[in-house]
Amino acid sequence: MSLFSRFMDGWRKYRKPGYYDEFDYHWTMTVDLDSCTGCEACMTACQAENNIPLVGEEELAKGREIQWIRIERYWEGEYPNAKLNFMPMMCQHCDAAPCETVCPVSATYHNQDGLNTQIYNRCIGTRSCAVYCPYEVRYFNYYNHHWDSPLDQQLNPDVSVRGKGVMEKCTFCIQRIRDAKDLAKDDDRRRVRDGEVQPACVQSCPTKALTFGDRKDTESQVYQSMNNPRAYKVLDELNTDSSVVYLKKVDA
Amino acid sequence: MEAENNKLGYTDIHEDVVRSIVVTGPKYYATLATAGGLALVCFFFPWFYQLYYGIGAAGMNHPGVWGTYLASFIFWIGLSHSGTLLSCVLHLTNSSWRKAMYRSAEAMTLFSLVVAATYVFVHVGRPWFAHWTFPYPNQWELWPNFRSPLLFDVMAIATYLTGSTIFIYMGSIPDFAAVRDRTVGWRNTMYSLLSLGWRGTDTEWHRLHWAYTFLAVLIIPLAVSVHSIVSWDFAMSIVPGLHQTIFAPYFVVGAIYSGTAGIVTVMFVLRKYMGFEQYITKLHFDNLGKLLLVLSLLWTYINAIELFTGWYSGTSDEYEQLSFKLFGFYAPLYWEMILFCAVAPLLMISKRFRTSFVPMLILSIAINIGMYTERFLIVATSLPRQYLPDAWGFYAPSLVELSIMVGSFAVFTTLFLIFVKIFPSVSMYEVKETMETPKLKPAIPQAGSPA
Amino acid sequence: MTTCVVGLFHDPQSALAAAGELKNAGFETPELMSPVPIEGVEEVLGKKKSIIKNFTFFGGLIGGISGFTLASVTAILYPHPVGGRPIITIPPYLIITYELTILFGILFTVLGFFISSRLPAIRNRMYVPEAAVDKFAVAVTCENSEHRSRADAIFNGAGAEQIRDMGEED
Numbered sequence: 007m008s009l010f011s012r013f014m015d016g017w018r019k020y021r022k023p024g025y026y027d028e029f030d031y032h033w034t035m036t037v038d039l040d041s042c043t044g045c046e047a048c049m050t051a052c053q054a055e056n057n058i059p060l061v062g063e064e065e066l067a068k069g070r071e072i073q074w075i076r077i078e079r080y081w082e083g084e085y086p087n088a089k090l091n092f093m094p095m096m097c098q099h100c101d102a103a104p105c106e107t108v109c110p111v112s113a114t115y116h117n118q119d120g121l122n123t124q125i126y127n128r129c130i131g132t133r134s135c136a137v138y139c140p141y142e143v144r145y146f147n148y149y150n151h152h153w154d155s156p157l158d159q160q161l162n163p164d165v166s167v168r169g170k171g172v173m174e175k176c177t178f179c180i181q182r183i184r185d186a187k188d189l190a191k192d193d194d195r196r197r198v199r200d201g202e203v204q205p206a207c208v209q210s211c212p213t214k215a216l217t218f219g220d221r222k223d224t225e226s227q228v229y230q231s232m233n234n235p236r237a238y239k240v241l242d243e244l245n246t247d248s249s250v251v252y253l254k255k256v257d258a
Numbered sequence: 259m260e261a262e263n264n265k266l267g268y269t270d271i272h273e274d275v276v277r278s279i280v281v282t283g284p285k286y287y288a289t290l291a292t293a294g295g296l297a298l299v300c301f302f303f304p305w306f307y308q309l310y311y312g313i314g315a316a317g318m319n320h321p322g323v324w325g326t327y328l329a330s331f332i333f334w335i336g337l338s339h340s341g342t343l344l345s346c347v348l349h350l351t352n353s354s355w356r357k358a359m360y361r362s363a364e365a366m367t368l369f370s371l372v373v374a375a376t377y378v379f380v381h382v383g384r385p386w387f388a389h390w391t392f393p394y395p396n397q398w399e400l401w402p403n404f405r406s407p408l409l410f411d412v413m414a415i416a417t418y419l420t421g422s423t424i425f426i427y428m429g430s431i432p433d434f435a436a437v438r439d440r441t442v443g444w445r446n447t448m449y450s451l452l453s454l455g456w457r458g459t460d461t462e463w464h465r466l467h468w469a470y471t472f473l474a475v476l477i478i479p480l481a482v483s484v485h486s487i488v489s490w491d492f493a494m495s496i497v498p499g500l501h502q503t504i505f506a507p508y509f510v511v512g513a514i515y516s517g518t519a520g521i522v523t524v525m526f527v528l529r530k531y532m533g534f535e536q537y538i539t540k541l542h543f544d545n546l547g548k549l550l551l552v553l554s555l556l557w558t559y560i561n562a563i564e565l566f567t568g569w570y571s572g573t574s575d576e577y578e579q580l581s582f583k584l585f586g587f588y589a590p591l592y593w594e595m596i597l598f599c600a601v602a603p604l605l606m607i608s609k610r611f612r613t614s615f616v617p618m619l620i621l622s623i624a625i626n627i628g629m630y631t632e633r634f635l636i637v638a639t640s641l642p643r644q645y646l647p648d649a650w651g652f653y654a655p656s657l658v659e660l661s662i663m664v665g666s667f668a669v670f671t672t673l674f675l676i677f678v679k680i681f682p683s684v685s686m687y688e689v690k691e692t693m694e695t696p697k698l699k700p701a702i703p704q705a706g707s708p709a
Numbered sequence: 710m711t712t713c714v715v716g717l718f719h720d721p722q723s724a725l726a727a728a729g730e731l732k733n734a735g736f737e738t739p740e741l742m743s744p745v746p747i748e749g750v751e752e753v754l755g756k757k758k759s760i761i762k763n764f765t766f767f768g769g770l771i772g773g774i775s776g777f778t779l780a781s782v783t784a785i786l787y788p789h790p791v792g793g794r795p796i797i798t799i800p801p802y803l804i805i806t807y808e809l810t811i812l813f814g815i816l817f818t819v820l821g822f823f824i825s826s827r828l829p830a831i832r833n834r835m836y837v838p839e840a841a842v843d844k845f846a847v848a849v850t851c852e853n854s855e856h857r858s859r860a861d862a863i864f865n866g867a868g869a870e871q872i873r874d875m876g877e878e879d
Contacts, residue, residue, distance in 0.1 A: 016785075020797045025790035069319035069651050078648035095646070102793030104496050110412065111390045112403040115789040128400070130390060131313070131383015133323040134408055137641060138495040142321045142649040146383065148314030170312035171383025241645055244496055247793065268744060268843035393779060401783035405791060405801040413805050417812040424819055431828075436744065436841040454823075455830025458840050461757065462826045463746040468759045469822035473815060476765070480811045487804065690843075691745045 024101065024116070031198065032120040032249070033178050034221040035208070036231040037094050039255040041215035044077050044092035048207030048216065052096075055179060055206035057165050059151030072145040074176040075207050091255060094216070096207070097122060097143045097176035098240070098248035105135035105144060113173070120249060121178055131171035140241050144175045178218070179205035200226040221249075271537065271689045275433070275682045276440045278532045282679060293671040301665025304658045305380050313383050315658045322641045322653025327381035328491075329633040330663055333516070334374035334670075335415065335488055336509070336629065340517020341367030342422045343481040344549075346474035355545050357688035358537040361433075362528055363521045364426040365681065369673040370520075371419045373666050380662060407490045414480075414487040421477050426681075428470055431456050432463075433682040448680075485513040492636065499579035499640040502567070508560045515553040515599075516629035522546050522622035524674070526615055528683060537684055540613040547612030550625070554603035561600065575645055583639045587652070591631050592639075598628030713835055713875035714857060715848045716864035721747040724845035727867035729753040731849050734859060739849040742840035761821040768817025769810045776809030777802055835875050848875070 019025070052058065052075050061070055075096040082089040099122045106114050106122060113128035114135055136144040150170045153161065161167065164181040168174050186203035190196050200219045208216040219226035228251070231237060236254040308315040318325045341363035348356035379385040391402050391412045402409050434453035441449060456462060489509035492500040522543065529538040568580040583592055602624055605611050612618065642651045655663075677683065718724040725747060728739045738754055741747060751757060780802040788796045823829070840846040847864070851857040864872050 017797075020785060020788070021795045023795050024793045025788060025796055065314070068317075069322070070314065071320060076648075078646060080648065093648075095648075100793075104792060106791035107403075107794060108406050108408060108494070109791075110402055110406045110408040111387075112400070112789045112791070115791050116793075128390070129384070130387045132381070132408055133318075133383065134406075134491065134495075136321070136323040137497060140496050140645050142644060142646060145320055146313070146318075146323055148318070149312040170314075173383075244645075272744075272842050393783060399787050401786065403789065403791065404780040404784065404805055405794060405798055410801070410804045410808075413808045417808045417815075420812060421815050424815055428819070428822070432744075432841075439838045439841055454828040455834065456828065457830075457834060457836050458742045458744060460741040460743070460747065460750045460754070462828070463743070464750070464757050465759065465761065465822055465826035467746060468761045469818055472761060472765045472818045476769075476811050476814045476818070480808075483804075483807060483811075687745050 026116075026118065029120040029222065030118045031183075031220045032222045033099070033183065034120075034219060034228040034232070035096075035178070035205075035250045036217040036228050036237075036253065037250060038215045038217075038231075038253045039091070039093060040236075040253065041213040042077075042092045042094060043213055043215075044079065044090065045212060046077055047210045047212055048075050048094060049073060049077065051206040051210035052176070054160065055162055055165070055182075056177070057161050057167050058174075059147070059153070059168075060157075061149075061151065065148070070146075070148050072147070072174070074143075074145070074174070076143075093240075093252070094207070095141060095143060095240070096250070097178075098141055098246065098250045099178065101247035101249070102245060104138040104140065104244075104246065108134045108138045110134075119183065121180060121183075122175075123177065123180065124173060124175055126166060126168050126172050126174065129172045131173065133173065135173055140244055140246065144173055147172050147174065179203075182206075197223075268690050268693060271684070271686055271693070272436065274533060274537075275684055275686050276437055278534070278684075279437060279679055279682060280441060280445070286675070286679070290672065290675045293668050293675060296668035297665055297672050299665070300661045301669050304661045304665070308380070308658055309385070315656065317654050317656035317659055319651060319653065321644065321649055321651050322638065324637045324641060325653060326634060326637075326655045326659045326663055327377060329630070329637045330666060331374050331377040331381060332488055332509075332633045332636075333630050334370045334377060334666065335485060336513035336516045336633070337520045337626075338367040338370035338374065338418075338422070338517065339481055339485055339510070339513035340521055341365070341370075342418075342425055342477055343514060344518065344521070346425075346477045346481075349470070349474045350478075354692055355541055357692055358534070358539075358684055359521065359525055359528075359542055360688075361426070361429065361681065361685045362524055362678075362683050364422065364429070365674065365677045365683070366520055366524050367517075368419075368422050368426055369670050369677070370517075371415065371422060372673065373670050375415065375419065376669070377666065407487070407494045410487045411491060414484040418480055418484045421473070421480055425470075425473050425477060427452075428466065428473060429685065430681055431466065432458065432687045433685060436686055437682055482510055485510045492640075497640050497644055498573070498575035499568070499583070499643075500636070502564065504560060504564055504567070508564070511553060511556050511560060512629060512632065515550070515557050516626055518546060518550050518553060519622040519625040519629070522550070522618055523626070526619040526622075528678075529615075532678060532683060534684055537689055540615075543615060543618050544609065544612045547606045547618060550622075551603060551606040554599065554606075554625075558600040561596075579640060579643055582643045583635060586639065586643075588635060588639055592635055595628045595631040595635065598624045599632065602628075712857065713848055713850050714860050714864075715835075715837055715846050715873045715875050716860075716867075716869035717837070717839060717871040717873065718845045718847065718868065719843075719870055721745075721845050723868045724847050725749055725753050727864055727869065728847050730863045730867065731847070731860065734863060736849050736851075736856070736860065739847050742837055742846040742848065744841055744843060744845075747845070760825050761818060764817045764821025764824075765814050768820075769814035771817075772810040772813025773806050775813070776806035779809070780805050837873070837875075844870070 058072055058074060061072060075094055078093040078095050080091040103122050106116060111128050111130055113125045117123050133146055136146060147168050147170050182205060183203050186198045190198045200223055204218055208218045217227045219228040221229050232251050234253055237251050238254060239248050240252060316325055345360040345364050379388055382388055391409060393401050431453055434449045435456035438449035438453050486506035489505040493502060493505035495501060525538050529535050568576045602621060638653050642653055716727060724741060728741055731739045732754060781797045784796050837846045849860055851860050861872060
């Protein structure tokens with residue numbers, strides 16, 4: 007290739023918004039608000055899977071909880087006709103994430119799988135990504151945490167434990183995705199099939215309100231849900247191109 | 259310029275400034291010790307406590323992840339704006355009332371920037387890695403993210419710090435030479451080194467004038483850009499209430515406003531305690547007061563526009579932000595800010611007020627309190643009220659934060675006190691320029707001249 | 710033997726007049742030393758060329774180019790796609806370009822000042838301490854004693870308070 011065409015090719019690649027011509031996988035989650043009962047099993051599973059610290063009563067009272075997935079609760083109406091709406095809120099892994107641009111040390115970036123990744127080792131704790139996130143799903147470690155025995159025996163060896171001063175957030179259980187991709191590669195270099203990888207929250211949901219998959223796979227459940235007439239994205243007007251699709255609750 | 263019956267001469271300003279550097283009394287040492295002690299106890303010890311235990315020592319939480327550290331950071335950068343910027347603008351317009359005060363004003367800039375830079379280390383979660391924000395080659399081939407508004411911040415403040423240091427140094431070279439001749443011992447060595455062998459020849463003056471003018475021309479757009487860039491830390495987010503284009507002019511005007519008020523405070527202290535009553539006069543306070551009045555009107559206008567656009571937008575997020583700011587928990591602070599920064603400065607319409615020293619001092623301190631409140635409100639009322647109502651929270655500063663805030667003023671005072679004893683705090687050669695030339699001495703035959 | 714003669718004046722006008730006369734009388738361009746910059750020097754002693762502006766300009770140019778290059782090249786070395794933006798984005802990189810333009814402009818101006826004013830002075834140069842306080846000094850080199858007396862006459866004619874012998878010029 008001549009120098010000129012090499013330069014032009016590089017230039018086009020570096021000037022393309024989003025950089026990737028296409029993602030390897032494009033992980034998406036669907037949340038069916040009709041099925042969600044607000045039981046918070048997903049929160050417990052996430053805490054167990056990802057070594058999320060228990061900050062303690064005092065810190066919780068100060069508002070320093072770390073909940074990679076949280077159930078948002080909205081009341082409608084007055085007693086005795088009050089209705090409760092639950093909305094599980096986790097990192098939306100936006101393709102046009104506002105949090106990624108602001109990190110001065112590039113501790114968060116968009117990877118080839120369409121995931122918004124957080125690199126704990128690089129984070130210096132400016133907390134600007136938490137400010138820029140409109141969904142407020144980024145959590146900061148205000149202290150070093152410790153796990154009282156026997157909880158320290160429950161820690162997941164696949165996930166690092168974060169020290170103080172580091173931001174963290176939902177990763178779509180990237181350790182499970184990586185394991186599934188490794189297994190698929192060993193098994194005849196095929197792609198990960200729909201349903202083979204499930205983050206902890208999806209796996210533990212009793213009503214199957216959460217589904218997870220690759221939206222590039224047109225046979226997958228998540229792809230079908232995206233075409234559901236009930237489908238919408240939270241704060242879509244901000245043009246964040248999120249990867250979590252919510253299915254509206256239908257009032258019977 | 260000076261009172262007609264005073265007839266100050268070149269030697270007077272010379273002696274006064276040299277005396278202010280060389281002669282130190284017990285009062286000075288007592289003040290320095292107090293300021294240094296306060297700085298240590300209120301700034302450094304809580305900071306080390308926080309370094310050891312974590313940012314949890316401060317009052318920040320989720321979603322109020324930014325707190326008084328960032329508000330103070332912006333306040334100190336704002337305070338830094340007036341000194342050098344004003345000095346450069348007034349130099350280019352050849353104004354004469356700048357001469358006596360610009361050296362201290364530039365020093366104020368420099369030390370505000372130093373305190374602000376220290377605040378960066380207080381604010382981030384892992385300050386021992388803060389050097390990663392600088393572009394240096396390393397084995398991971400990792401460079402900072404130049405698309406980040408926070409990184410623009412780092413670059414802009416580094417440039418402004420370098421520029422201010424160079425600017426104040428260049429302007430002081432002739433004064434260092436003048437002081438060098440009157441000092442002995444370690445002071446003599448220090449000033450000889452600092453003055454670079456300046457002799458005062460016409461060539462040197464000419465070169466200095468041109469270099470200084472070019473520096474002034476370069477620093478004015480720099481100063482405007484620095485605070486715009488700092489405002490973009492907020493404005494480039496999509497937080498309702500912060501995501502506004504007015505933020506860049508708002509912050510720049512606010513910075514010059516609070517910085518000028520800072521200059522008034524510093525000038526009062528300087529003239530009262532360093533013996534400069536004859537050089538820093540009512541004229542300076544009068545002009546500074548007029549400038550403050552104009553800036554206060556501008557600031558009021560911008561605030562009104564912010565309210566208007568927020569209300570006119572009609573979107574629930576902006577509206578919620580505004581009502582939380584005006585009528586929520588921190589409403590008393592908001593109205594205090596309006597009182598101190600928009601209403602009280604109207605007193606300066608009267609010339610009698612402008613030329614009285616103590617009222618101007620009180621007003622300038624009030625303005626700075628109001629401006630600090632403004633920065634605090636920007637952080638504390640916008641982050642806890644974003645798009646998703648379930649994620650709303652509340653932020654209040656903790657003791658550690660308040661102590662560090664007080665301590666930062668002590669650090670600034672310590673640095674400034676050290677400055678007045680090393681730098682000539684009033685620019686001798688510029689003040690001499692405004693004076694009449696020395697009177698003719700009676701003819702006494704001197705050795706070496708033909709009788 | 711060349712000596713340096715310095716005449717001390719109490720005001721800039723007489724110093725300037727003396728310098729002008731010395732120049733017209735054929736001496737080497739005299740040096741004026743003063744505590745404040747004197748107005749009107751260029752009319753009497755000739756226009757001074759300053760090369761500082763070249764330094765500033767080239768400093769700014771180099772700064773601008775290096776700013777954009779730094780941002781773009783370091784972004785290419787380890788591409789981190791963020792926020793759906795391209796790797797080489799123009800508006801953010803213009804900011805660092807702007808800052809480095811100004812920074813290098815400032816630094817090069819200082820360098821130009823040092824070079825063109827021959828500071829810092831490594832060796833001892835002729836110095837009149839009163840010129841830093843309130844006197845205006847005119848220094849001129851004289852080849853021989855005949856020049857010396859002519860210089861003395863000009864100084865006295867212009868109203869010098871003191872005439873001083875500064876010895877051999879280095």
